[in-house]
Amino acid sequence: MTKKIVILLMDIQDDTEAALSMTAAVDHPLLTLLEASLHKQLAALNIITGKLSTNGPTSLDDLKDEYTIMFHANEVSNPFFESWKRATEWLEWQSRGLAEQMEPLIRNMKKNLEAAGAELENMYGHEAVKFVVPSFYLPATTREG
């Protein structure tokens, strides 16, 4: 299970780095916000993958804070991207191509984080991850009872 999550997180790491390398060339306040949140996500990812690769399976408590930061940084980054994409359609035509290139990365990050959320829930149980993984990154129906 830990292996699966490490693979997912490394994918997200790669996508985050790729997205960040694209934003540098354009100056727009929404990209400033997107960059700031992706940097935070990446910093948390680096710590998590570093610890998981060196120490192997850990208790959730060891990485709780980093996981929380990673998910919540991603949660704010998505609307920034969507807003910026709309802005490129309205006014910043020259950046439209860049938004289109970046979109698969942003979607992939979200998809992989949802998979990571489900994996963490499998590993540690719903109650344990409830305050770590935002509601929208957990599988749709898990709260019977």
Added chain:
Amino acid sequence: MAWKSERVDQNIYSQGEVDRWVYSTCNICSVGCGCHIAVKDEKIVGIKGNKDHPINRGRLGPKGENQWYANNAPDRLTTPLIRDANGTLQPASWDEAMELIVSKAKQSLREKGHNSICIYSTGQGFLEDYYTIAKIGRAGLQTHLLDANTRLCTATTEFCLLQSFGADGAPASFEDVDETETLILFGHNVAETGTVLFERIMERKKRTGKPYIMVVDPRKTLTAKEADLHLQLYPATNVPLLNGMIRELIYNGAIDKSFIEAHTIGFEKMKDSVEEWTLEKTVQTTGIPLETLVTAINQIAKTPSLVTTTLQGVYQSAEATTACVAVNNLHLLRGLIGKPGSGPLHMAGQPSSSANRTAGGVGTYPAHRNPTNEAHIREMAELWNVEMNRLPAGPEKGIEDIISMIEREEVDFFWNIGTNPMVSLPNRRRAKRALEKTFVVVQDPFLTETSSVADVILPVALWGEKEGTMENGDRTINVLRKAVEPPAGVKSDFEVLLDFARRMELMDKDGQPLIGYQTPEECFDEFKRISKGRPCDMTGITYERLEQLNGMRWPVPDDKSTGTPRLYSDFRFHTKVDDAQSFTKDQLTGRALSKKEFEDMGADGRAIFHPTVYLRPYEEPNQRYPMWLTTGRLVWHWHTRTKTARAPMLHMAAQHAYVEINTEDAQQLGIVEGEVVRLSSPRGEIEVPARIGEMVKKGLIFVPFHFGNWNKKEAANELTNDFVDPLSKQPTFKQSVCKIEKIRDRYAISQNESLESIAEQYGLTVQDLLAANQKADPYELQIGEMIEIPLSIINVPLQPYMPYREKM
């Protein structure tokens, strides 16, 4: 002190004496004026101000006086409607409508899970409705998608208070407005949005010369005209202005060092964030003359007391929460909070939007509980007697996030209660396309523009036809008694919600009905228990006491207390980890901080200075769209006019949308007064008459947002962008780009034709024709010359409403 004397305003239309007067509260704006409803033959026939209510001492504004006409409007809905296979809304029974709603809700839960259901409510309902929505939504449906029209109006109030002080609730109240030496009305056009509060301010001003009034607004509003100092700044420059002021106060040593040391954290980081905002840079960015700026700073530096109110000019502008946090910083810096006549007073817009936040129907959990704090969710689970894993956790979503989720087909059920998003949401065409894709329930007394996307419509009671409480902009809880029965076939929102819970068989963990109460008062009693020990403690409130005392400001911790006029008078803030309503958000990106990050901040009961970094607006005028568009309110109407358009006097006073254009811009474009012009933005276009003058600065235009009929091209939200503030997720209605175009025919003057005959042919005056062609004299026009003919001219006279001038 408030109001030297009473003055009972009333508006009754009745043959003979009324049968009874029923205790109530105005249901229009967040001032919360006390009133009595006139009843004759079991019909509402009028209203009068409550002379004993401290908020208004009998006074009412034009909207308040005229709100009751809607109750008797002939087009009230009196039966549910269901859209048939041909797309037509057909009358249905309550059973049919409710069963359809319940089956769709169950289907959505089954197929897409809990977060596929959204309840989007209002700021015009009652606390008991909101609390019931919170309980049904969170513990019953287990959805995290509870939002409301309050997102468009007061979300920023909540999030700026959470950031700085740890919990919601305006620190100062109207009593502080009565005492303060200096009042800053920041983006708050109180003369039009809260007329009675404005009158209260001006009554004291005329009597005593106090307070010194400073208005920050890019428009020369009715409020600005009465100010001692008007800071007419460029759009989207609230943060630069505040940063410039704060830097100067720090540099001049006009700060309360001992207060900062004892009661705050984060001063140094905040100081660094304003460092670049020299006076020169502030003047250049805001467009405020140096002398005016220095006068403002000197006044703030020397004033012994200060109240700053904020409203949509801040909340609906770029960097909304950061600007409001900067206002909080300003007060903390000077130690002007928790003292008589001092404190930020972040206002609300609607009459009970604050109640929705307090009750947890929107934003955080009921009674200021933090959705990211395990201890708070556990406590809620115990109070509601449900398993903790039923209750969704984490930061909330705003309506624009929800629109995106609907576009991605993640939301299958959208329950719209008491609001008209098809007029009030920004970029409304996008919102319409989204809502057309999902099942929409609309709960409203009337057919509104939102009916166009409804699958089911439920007819509900209006003010005066139901009982409950509201919370106004300064934490006052008021009660509203039921004056008459609603029309046959109509239910209250509260009854609909209880019926839904029963049909859904929502249970607690012992198999008992989740909603155990039957009446609004029983519901309020439950909420009181939920609020015990929280910042909004209402333990000492009863409906009876509310009526006896004419409202009470929370907290009211026991039955001896008569309420709390001012928060934080002990300088202890709600920032202890298990007290805080939020672990706060990153001030730049809005990311919800983890518990550990919040603990590491170490506020522990002290207020928090946050850095206030300036970011350019997300959209700025350019070659294609060279103008700024700002939208806003008129004194005559409320929101989308569902009620005010049904009051003859209000309707007659302002029947159309229009655009305010600066004289210089109008001259450059050759636009004449009243000429219908086309305004377009990347989102859409409208065609409205021009009102030319000095209300707006060059480069800026203003369109009131109240008008949204699908058959007319006048909805401001056809033009607005749908960007939101990162922290409060409130849309930036105040700053979109647009362009103005004339709509004209070209006409060649032929022989034997006079300017008079051409003007007559088009229903214009000669003066209009001359002005449209930028000619001073008819003789400047020659036979054969092509002239431009404005296709339509509509004069839009608007009477300013300033009662204090005549009646005081």
